[in-house]
Amino acid sequence: MDVPSWKDEKYGTMKRAGLWLVSVVGVGGVFTKGELREAFPETSQIDRRMRDLRDHGWQIDTSREDASLGASEQRFVAQGEPVWEPGKGRAKLGAAITVTRRREVLARDGYMCRSCGIAPGQPFADSYESAQLDIARREVRLADGGVTVELVTECNRCRVGGRGLTADVAGVLAGIDRIGAFERKILTGWVASDRREFSAVERLWADYRTLPEESRLKIREILGGEACGLQ
Structure with missing residues (x-):
């Protein structure tokens, strides 16, 4: 069965990454991070989108799983769910976190x-x-x-x-x-x-909010008096 083009931008990046693996790399093929980023120059986090395929049964090994691979190499071991098909590739919330x-x-x-x-x-x-x-x-x-x-x-x-x-x-x-x-x-x-670097005023506001009500009232009275002096 023919698969869509991995260059078709109507598919999300994860789906296009899967199509790229199937169409360009092939099962058993080795690719580098550089080749992946060259194929998807517009996506800054393409490595993460590729990893998302593992939640759908795809096996993509790195040097941690395959000692024969270099530090920047990965091997496309097995295709999982065809995430580009209608109804497939939905986010899976229940997968265990190792x-x-x-x-x-x-x-x-x-x-x-x-x-x-x-x-x-x-x-x-x-x-x-x-x-x-x-x-x-x-x-x-x-x-x-x-x-x-x-x-x-x-x-x-x-x-x-x-x-x-x-x-x-x-x-x-x-x-x-x-x-x-x-x-x-x-x-x-x-x-x-x-x-985010908070300013001194923002830090004082956060500290003020931690005070009990009576203490906050004293602060309001002091600042209220200063406000009157400015008028």
Whole structure:
């Protein structure tokens, strides 16, 4: 049975990656990361899209599974579900996360919650409860129209509050287009360092919110008096 062209952009990146393996590499064939990225130059995270095929029964070995492979080589061992067919290739939320994969995700995310930035064992600002980190699955709508599920590190609070959350790449890109040059420069700095640097005022606001009501009232009285002096 003929398969669609891997260059057909109506398919999501993961499906096109599967078609590329079948049409260009072939079962048993070896390819490099460079060849993969050359085939999909428009997709910055093509390695991750390729790994998503494993959730659908595809076997793609690296040097960890096959000692004969070089560090940048992978072998297409077996085709799984034909993800390009209608009704196939849907995100599978129930697949088990291996211990090795869990360690990889934690290390990739800097051992911090990707939603709020808290570290393991660090107390939450408004309580004596300490953060615990775990791996969560997050559905992501890709800019090319496809949908995938990515693993992210989340603390116990964000994991509960973020259930059902869908990340929207196209929505973020549209939001970037709407902001001004100054805001874009600030955002670029946060993205480059992969963290948001809070100003002194923002840190004081966070500290203020942790105070009991009586203490917050005293702060409001002091700041209210200063406001009167400015009039």
